[in-house]
Amino acid sequence: MTSALYPLKFLPLYKNVIWGGNRLRSYGFNYDPLPNCGELWALSSVEGRESVIANGFLAENTLNEAIEIYMGDLVGDKVYNRFGTQFPLLFKFIDAAQDLSIQVHPDDELAQRRGMPCGKTEMWYIVEAEPGSRLISGFRHDTTPDEYTAALKAGRLEELLHAEQPQAGDVYFIPAGRVHALGKGLLVAEIQQTSDCTYRIYDYNRRDADGNLRQLHTEEAMDAIDFSGIRGHANTRYQTQPGLSTTLAACPYFTTRLVNLDAPLRKNLEDVESFVVYLCVDGIAAVKAQDTLVPMHAGECVLVPAVADQAELFCEGPAKLLEVSIDTTDWTDQPSTENDCIAQYIGNQH
Secondary structure, eight states, X not given: OGGGOXXXXXXXXXXXXXXXXXXXXXXXOOOTTSSOOSEEEEEOEETTEEOBBOSSTTTTSBHHHHHHHHTXXXXXXXXXXXXXXXXXXEEEEEEESSOOOEEEOOOHHHHHHTTOSOOOOEEXXXXXXXXXXXXXXXXXXXXXXXXXHHHHHTTOGGGXXXXXXXXXXXXXXXXXTOOEEEOTTEEEEEEEESOOOOEXXXXXXXXXXXXXXXXXXXXXXXXXXXXXXXXXXXXXXXXOOTTSEEEEEEETTEEEEEEEEXXXXXXXXXXXXXXXXXXXXXXXXXXXETTXXXXXXXXXXXXXXXXXSEEEEEESSSEEEEEEEOOOTTOOSSOOOHHHHHHHHHTTBO
């Protein structure tokens, strides 16, 4: 069984949304007859939207079915023991032709109290940013629930929120509890816990296709919000070096590194106890592992099974890959908490 596993590639899942754009067509994706593709799900284990394998003898099986067969050989023993056949991460490309709603996600504890398996911590890698595009990440200063409620009722919520104008290549870590929103003109790669729970706080009085105001989750959001202010910039500062991977985010839910690829690169995976996902965010690349070469372009990803000891990366011209795994070194029998995640992240934030 071990020798049969190989790097997996997946069919994209397209989602038409009210704020979505059409930039993903220029990346080679055809989502007709949808009028737009606001979200491309590159790798998903969400119930009802499970990714389907596109290559090799496992083609046409879902990711969940493959995990059921190969278990720890595919995702890592510790990962399988904790999550079973549920893949713990969701990978998306988000194309915002209009502002997304101002929203917040619950942490693990709150989500589980409300009958969901986990919360939603995520990160953004800015792939494209039109001039003047902006995003929201947290509050400008420490805010009380009363201040927040008064501003929300008065239509002045944005006055309390921390906004930035990102550039391509910027990285934002969004822990559960942080109020946030992507703005018009951004194309973003998103890595998150496997959860589709979003509490919509404010949506600019936008109406859906039937003319109805979109649903808000004002009461549900209150218990989820972290009212702390952002100190300095919300984005992660990092520097890259040729031939080396640069850590962009590290928390109990995922570790993400940026690989600037301009020549073949061999990666030693012997010490990685989980799967490794390579998500292409720029250019054309390929991943070789277990004697199998899998090509990909921006917007696609390849899942290298945990049983692989190494991977070779290739490119056709310069390319950028996000290398994502889970650090299970300090895992206990209990799920990691959101505070653990934030504490590990603080050192990288400015």
